[in-house]
Amino acid sequence: MNAQPTPAIDWDAVRADFPLLQREVHGKPLIYFDNANTGQKPACVxxxxxxxxxxxxxxxxxxxxxxxxxxxxxxxxxxxxxxxxxxxxxxxxxxxxxxxxxxxxxxxxxxxxxxxxxxxxxxxxxxxxxxxxxxxxxxxxxxxxxxxxxxxxxxxxxxxxxxxxxxxxxxxxxxxxxxxxxxxxxxxxxxxxxxxxxxxxxxxxxxxxxxxxxxxxxxxxxxxxxxxxxxxxxxxxxxxxxxxxxxxxxxxxxxxxxxxxxxxxxxxxxxxxxxxxxxxxxxxxxxxxxxxxxxxxxxRLGMEQVERREAELLAHLTEELQRIDGLRIFGTAPDKAAVVAFLVEGAHAHDLATLLDLEGVAIRSGQHCAHPLLKFYGVAATCRASPAFYNTHAEIEGFVSALRKVRTLLA
The missing domain is CATH 3.40.640.10 (Type I PLP-dependent aspartate aminotransferase-like (Major domain))
Structure with a gap:
C-alpha cells in the first residue's frame, strides 16, 4: 500500500494556539524571535x-x-x-x-x-x-x-x-x-x-x-x-x-x-x-x-513538520539578512537549525536589540552564555534571531524592515 501523504498544517491556526503572540509591545505587534532563549506556550499547556x-x-x-x-x-x-x-x-x-x-x-x-x-x-x-x-x-x-x-x-x-x-x-x-x-x-x-x-x-x-x-x-x-x-x-x-x-x-x-x-x-x-x-x-x-x-x-504537530517549517523560515530569514550591506552572519553550517547570530557594521548588538524592541521585535543580544565561542570570532557580543514554527514569513519581512530602520538611526 502507498503511504498516505502527511496532511498540510495550517500554521496560522497553530499560531493562534499561543496567546502571548497576540499582544503588542510599545504599541507594535509583537515579533518574537527569541525562541532559542525560551519558547512560547500554547493554551493547552x-x-x-x-x-x-x-x-x-x-x-x-x-x-x-x-x-x-x-x-x-x-x-x-x-x-x-x-x-x-x-x-x-x-x-x-x-x-x-x-x-x-x-x-x-x-x-x-x-x-x-x-x-x-x-x-x-x-x-x-x-x-x-x-x-x-x-x-x-x-x-x-x-x-x-x-x-x-x-x-x-x-x-x-x-x-x-x-x-x-x-x-x-x-x-x-x-x-x-x-x-x-x-x-x-x-x-x-x-x-x-x-x-x-x-x-x-x-x-x-x-x-x-x-x-x-x-x-x-x-x-x-x-x-x-x-x-x-x-x-x-x-x-x-x-x-x-x-x-x-x-x-x-x-x-x-x-x-x-x-x-x-x-x-x-x-x-x-x-x-x-x-x-x-x-x-x-x-x-x-x-x-x-x-x-x-x-x-x-x-x-500532534509532528516533529518532522516542525523541523520542515523552521527550515523554511530559516531560509527566508537568511536570504533577507544577506541582502543587508555590512551584516555578518556567524555560523553558516549546512542544514543548521533556525538560529541566526549576526552583527551589523557600525552598530553595537545591544543598541540594535534595544531599538528593535521599540519596533515590537524581540531578539537576543549579548554573549548568549557562550563566551569562548564569541572569543573565537573576535567579537564581544552578537544579536541572535531565532524563529520557531509558530512564527511567520510576514514576521521575517517585518523584522528585516525594522532592522533596516533602526540601522539608519545608528548610522
Missing amino acids: IEAVDGFYRRHNANVSRAVHQLGSEATDAYEASRKALARFLNVRAEELVLCSGTTFAINLVAYSWALPRLQPGDAILVSRMEHHANIVPWQLVAERTGAVVRVVEIRDDGTLDQDALQQAMTPDVKLLALTHVSNVLGTVNPVREICRDARRRGIVTVIDGSQAVPHRRVDVAAIGCDFYAFTGHKMCGPTGTGALWARREHLHAMPPFLGGGEMIREVAFEGTVYNDPPHRFEAGTPNIAGFVGLGAAVAYLE
Whole structure:
C-alpha cells in the first residue's frame, strides 16, 4: 500500500494556539524571535498547569488520598510521555529543573567520584556555559583537565581535531547536539559511536535539539542526554536527564532529602531506585504536567513538520539578512537549525536589540552564555534571531524592515 501523504498544517491556526503572540509591545505587534532563549506556550499547556492547581494540587508519591494519587499519576504520566517522545525507557529518565541541573548531576554523581589526576574531559568551542563550567569545577576537585575541540570558521566542529583529541586519557566527551548561537547540528550519532569504541563516556546537551527536530536518544547511542522543557513549549523549571541504566544504578545521589530514599536511620540510609534516587524533595509537579501537555502538542504537530517549517523560515530569514550591506552572519553550517547570530557594521548588538524592541521585535543580544565561542570570532557580543514554527514569513519581512530602520538611526 502507498503511504498516505502527511496532511498540510495550517500554521496560522497553530499560531493562534499561543496567546502571548497576540499582544503588542510599545504599541507594535509583537515579533518574537527569541525562541532559542525560551519558547512560547500554547493554551493547552497553560490550561494544564492551571487545571492541576485548580483540581488536583497535592504532593507526589507521599499521600494515599485521592488528590495525592491524581498528582502522582499526572506527574508520572509526563515522565512516560517524555520517554516515548525521546524513544527511551521511563525508568531511565530523571526529571529535573532543566539542562543545567542535568549536566551538574552527571558532573557530581558520575564524574566527580571517578575522575583522577591525568584524566581528561573534552568539550567543544561551541558549548553553552552549562556544558563547560560544571566540568571545570569537577576538574579542579579531581585533578583532571578540560580540553577544547575547536571549530571551523563556518561554525562546524573540526572532526579531524576531535578524532585526534580522543586519546586514551579522555574519560568524558561533553557536546551540544545543536549550538544555541550558530545553529550548527553536530553529527552526535557518529561521534558517540566513535567515542564508545574508545571507552569514552558521552554527555549530549539537547536543549536546542529536542524542541526543533525528532530526537531518538536510543539511536544516538550516548551515555547521557540532557534537555530543557521551557524551550519546547513547556513551563520553566522543567527538564530531564536521560542516562543509561548501568550509570544510574552506579551513581550516588546528587541531593539528599525526601523521596530519594527507601529507609532512613542514623546508622545509615537506603536510597531509592533510579530515577527517584535523583529527585529529592518536592518537584515542580504542575510544571511537569504542563510539559506533558507540551509533548502531546508537539506530537500532534509532528516533529518532522516542525523541523520542515523552521527550515523554511530559516531560509527566508537568511536570504533577507544577506541582502543587508555590512551584516555578518556567524555560523553558516549546512542544514543548521533556525538560529541566526549576526552583527551589523557600525552598530553595537545591544543598541540594535534595544531599538528593535521599540519596533515590537524581540531578539537576543549579548554573549548568549557562550563566551569562548564569541572569543573565537573576535567579537564581544552578537544579536541572535531565532524563529520557531509558530512564527511567520510576514514576521521575517517585518523584522528585516525594522532592522533596516533602526540601522539608519545608528548610522
